[in-house]
Amino acid sequence: MNLIEWATSPWGQQVPIHIAWSLLWVSAIAGVGFLIVHAIYVKFMAKPVAHSAGASSVDISRIPEKVQRHSFGARFFHAIMALSMLALLFTAFLPKVGVQFAWVEWHWIAGIVLTISVLYHIIHASFVLDFWSIWPDQQDRIDARNRIKLALGQSAPEPKKFAKYPLENKLYHLIVMLAGLSAIGTGLFMMKRVRTPFFTRNPYLFSDMTWGWMYVLHGLAGVGFVALVTVHIYFAIRPEKLFITKSMIFGSISRENYLEHHDPQRWVVGAEGPASGRPESKKAPA
Ligand code: HEM
Numbered sequence: 001m002n003l004i005e006w007a008t009s010p011w012g013q014q015v016p017i018h019i020a021w022s023l024l025w026v027s028a029i030a031g032v033g034f035l036i037v038h039a040i041y042v043k044f045m046a047k048p049v050a051h052s053a054g055a056s057s058v059d060i061s062r063i064p065e066k067v068q069r070h071s072f073g074a075r076f077f078h079a080i081m082a083l084s085m086l087a088l089l090f091t092a093f094l095p096k097v098g099v100q101f102a103w104v105e106w107h108w109i110a111g112i113v114l115t116i117s118v119l120y121h122i123i124h125a126s127f128v129l130d131f132w133s134i135w136p137d138q139q140d141r142i143d144a145r146n147r148i149k150l151a152l153g154q155s156a157p158e159p160k161k162f163a164k165y166p167l168e169n170k171l172y173h174l175i176v177m178l179a180g181l182s183a184i185g186t187g188l189f190m191m192k193r194v195r196t197p198f199f200t201r202n203p204y205l206f207s208d209m210t211w212g213w214m215y216v217l218h219g220l221a222g223v224g225f226v227a228l229v230t231v232h233i234y235f236a237i238r239p240e241k242l243f244i245t246k247s248m249i250f251g252s253i254s255r256e257n258y259l260e261h262h263d264p265q266r267w268v269v270g271a272e273g274p275a276s277g278r279p280e281s282k283k284a285p286a
Helices: 022-045 072-093 103-127 138-151 167-193 208-237 239-250 255-261
Strands: 004-008 014-019 066-068 252-254
Touching: 014 208, 022 208, 066 255, 072 103, 072 208, 072 239, 103 167, 138 167, 167 208, 208 239, 239 252, 252 255
Parallel strands: none
Antiparallel strands: 004 014, 066 252
């Protein structure tokens, strides 16, 4: 199977022009395949995970009834990003499956909205939120190793409950960040090849070879998002994750959910107001 479509440049050079669009189906099937396998695993095979007692030394009365998880700014960013991402996916891929319309203008407009929302998110996360709460830490690595050992039937200490974000969410964020920055970085340059009100079109900015690889990277990140978004929506509607999804709409989780899923020593909140995922930090909720 050819993963890239090639063409011959006016100078007789073989240059890539974009990815093979059959990769769209590979990504869609991978996304749907993952969720089918995961749903079967959870229903029939997964054993309940035991955790080491994290809440034992915590004064539960100081934990508010509603624990703030996402500030308004973070929820607003998520909504704008989700809408622009869906618009980008539909405008990019509907024409590839036979629904023809003038997609390019809608596509780059959605791209600009995504770019601005991501810039806002980077500034917000760096200066207002707890920047480190979304990156895997030492405890995540230790617990991941222990979880694998226990799943293989070996002896290992029980893992701790998660901090503010489970390791899976942190890894997902990392992959989405890499794919998102690739799509945005290439997309902004690709705007030079189409007519926009911002600058004069200049398809000669780069060589055919450079443009070709740029389109390939943009396409790879784009089809990658088909699987990533499918999996994200699947987890958002799983019954045991609905409390997280609701917190992305209403901002908070209940005290019960907080104590059941999070280690109060790793995500410190208090009656005086929520703190971040790290005990030493006193920043606002992400
Ligand atoms: C993150 C989600 C995105 C997806 C799924 C996506 C998908 C795609 C796809 C599949 C193409 C066709 C590429 C080809 O023909 O080889 C494309 C083209 C394009 N995209 Fe995106 N893209 C995304 C983000 C962006 C962003 C953020 C921007 C701008 C800031 C952007 C601007 C463009 C432009 C200008 C084109 C070129 C159209 C042309 O040359 O005809 N895209 N996109």
